[in-house]
Amino acid sequence: xxxxxxxxxxxxxxxxxxxIERRVKQIAKRIPFTNTDPVLLRFNINMHRRNGFYDxxxxxxxxxxxxxxxxxGWESPEALIEEVFDxxxxxxxxxxxxxxxxxxxxxxxxxxxxxxxxxxxxxxWGKIEESAKKKTIRKRPKLDEQLRKILVEEYIKPxxxxxxxxxxxxxxxxxxxxxPSKYKDEAYLDITLPTRxxxxxxxxxxxxxxxxxxxxxxxxxxxxxxxxxxxMSAVLSHLAKEVYTIEILPALAKKATNTLTKLGxxxxxxxxxxxxxxxxxxAPFDAIVVDAAVPHIPQxxxxxxxxxxxxxxxxxxxxxxxxxxxGVKRNGRIYLHKLKSVQITPIIETRKLKSVNGVI
Numbered sequence: 130x131x132x133x134x135x136x137x138x139x140x141x142x143x144x145x146x147x148x149i150e151r152r153v154k155q156i157a158k159r160i161p162f163t164n165t166d167p168v169l170l171r172f173n174i175n176m177h178r179r180n181g182f183y184d185x186x187x188x189x190x191x192x193x194x195x196x197x198x199x200x201x202g203w204e205s206p207e208a209l210i211e212e213v214f215d216x217x218x219x220x221x222x223x224x225x226x227x228x229x230x231x232x233x234x235x236x237x238x239x240x241x242x243x244x245x246x247x248x249x250x251x252x253x254w255g256k257i258e259e260s261a262k263k264k265t266i267r268k269r270p271k272l273d274e275q276l277r278k279i280l281v282e283e284y285i286k287p288x289x290x291x292x293x294x295x296x297x298x299x300x301x302x303x304x305x306x307x308x309p310s311k312y313k314d315e316a317y318l319d320i321t322l323p324t325r326x327x328x329x330x331x332x333x334x335x336x337x338x339x340x341x342x343x344x345x346x347x348x349x350x351x352x353x354x355x356x357x358x359x360x361m362s363a364v365l366s367h368l369a370k371e372v373y374t375i376e377i378l379p380a381l382a383k384k385a386t387n388t389l390t391k392l393g394x395x396x397x398x399x400x401x402x403x404x405x406x407x408x409x410x411x412a413p414f415d416a417i418v419v420d421a422a423v424p425h426i427p428q429x430x431x432x433x434x435x436x437x438x439x440x441x442x443x444x445x446x447x448x449x450x451x452x453x454x455x456g457v458k459r460n461g462r463i464y465l466h467k468l469k470s471v472q473i474t475p476i477i478e479t480r481k482l483k484s485v486n487g488v489i
Contacts, residue, residue, distance in 0.1 A: 137175040138318075145174075145206055152214040156189070156221065172213075174206065187213045189221070196220045273305055276317035280333060284319040290337035294345075298367035299337055304330075307360040307388060324358055324381065329474055331420055335453075336361050339418055342441045342455040342468060345369050349415035352433065354404040355476065359385030361420055362397045372397045373411050375404050377477050404476060407433045414438060421476035422451050426463060434458050443473040 134149060149172060156170070174185045184201040198216035203209035277300050285299060305316035308330060312322045321329045340361070343351070345368040353362050356376035362385070365372045374397060376382035382401040389397050400408060404419070405427050412433035419430075419442040426442060434440055438458050445451030453471045456463040 135171070135173045137173070145210065148207060148210050152210065156214070156217065174209070176206075183209050185209050185213050187217050189217060273303060273317070274300075277301075277304070280317045280319060285334045285337050288319075288334045288338070290334065290341050292341045294347075294368055295337055295341045295364075298340070298364045299333055301367060302360065302363045303392070304333065304360055306392065307358040307363065325384075328357055328378070328381065330358055330360055331473065335471065335473075336364060336420075338468060339420070339441045339453065340364055340368065343368075343416040343418060343439050345416060350411070352408060352411075352414040352417045353420070354407070354417065354430075355420040356382055356385045356399055357420060359389045359397070359399070361418070362399070363389060363392065363394055365418070366394045366397050369416070370396065373400065373408050373414070374398070375400045375402050375408055377401070377403055405429065409433065416440070417442075419443065419476070420473070422448070422471075422473045423476050426456070431458065431461075431463055434463075436461075441468075443471050448472050448475070 134146070153170060153172075171188045172185070173187075174183060176183050182201075183203045183206050184199070185203075186197065186199040189196040196217055198213050198220060200209055200212050200216070203212070281296055281300050285296065290296060290299075305313045308316050308322050309325055315322060317333075319332045319334050321332050323329055343349075345351070345365075347368065347370065349369045350371045351365050351369045351373070353365055353372055353374035356362060356374040358381070359374070362372050362374045366389075374385075376385065376399065379401050382399050386399045389399065398411075402408070404421070405423075407417075407427075407429045409429075413435040414433055415435055415438050417430055417434055417438070417440040419440075422443040422445050424444070424446045426440070426444070430440065430442075436458055440456045440458070440463065442454055442456070443451050444454050449472070451471050451473060453468040454465050455468050456465045458464075
């Protein structure tokens with residue numbers, strides 16, 4: 130039996146996976162495998178963002194018709210999984226009595242492709258007509274706007290981002306245009322996403338906390354170290370007068386430049402270079418934000434930060450011991466304050482950084 134498991138708004142622990150696998154094997158024992166065409170079973174589990182309840186459905190492909198069961202409003206995922214599989218067991222008994230005359234008849238997954246509930250996932254089996262494509266494109270902007278509002282209200286706000294200007298920027302910037310096309314459907318989940326260059330795009334809530342800690346008023350010149358795809362720079366463009374961002378990977382810098390230009394972010398300037406060196410030619414900066422972890426704050430950043438300016442940077446020698454730090458420059462010295470523990474990709478650099486004294 131071939132089966133797939135999909136989870137939305139929740140993660141499946143090993144305990145859940147073992148429970149599902151056990152029930153799948155129980156179903157498999159009741160099916161006569163006398164053919165080369167495998168049975169296909171699809172299992173979905175979803176947690177509602179608003180009320181925390183779980184719902185689930187299961188779809189089993191059979192030659193005459195697919196068997197489908199759905200349960201909603203359960204507090205326990207384990208009990209929900211048991212209930213869904215119990216319903217399939219009962220339907221399977223009815224199915225065998227109606228359709229199977231002998232064990233020589235086999236089960237096929239072909240019928241599952243035409244079942245309307247199969248298309249609740251992004252995967253599509255049939256060819257999409259041109260008219261359907263155009264209709265989807267027209268509806269996409271409104272859908273993305275709704276998803277951004279949900280992301281801000283139900284994920285970013287509860288995690289401590291309260292600045293109205295920052296929240297408005299996160300609701301405005303189309304994150305799905307800053308991620309690879311195959312991850313567009315996950316763009317408005319509060320998760321990190323990979324880039325084509327092997328880096329990652331930080332989750333929106335973390336970017337919100339970092340930008341909020343800069344306490345921007347709208348007149349500042351900001352240095353963004355670690356451009357990536359340009360998403361944080363786009364958010365900063367709504368909050369500062371000028372944004373200078375530096376990226377060490379030329380291909381990633383070019384892609385970010387193209388995206389930001391197409392979207393009309395004229396106050397963002399992308400430069401290819403070593404982020405640890407900063408941008409001396411455009412210094413001093415009112416604020417510096419770093420979207421990559423470093424073991425220590427390099428002296429170059431402190432020199433390029435204005436007196437009274439703020440810096441936000443993930444500090445840590447390894448990914449398991451990182452802290453998101455906010456700092457203020459006073460009398461040439463950075464006074465540091467811990468915001469939270471984080472796990473962020475280290476900055477791309479091999480040379481040893483100079484240690485800088487601070488107060489945490």
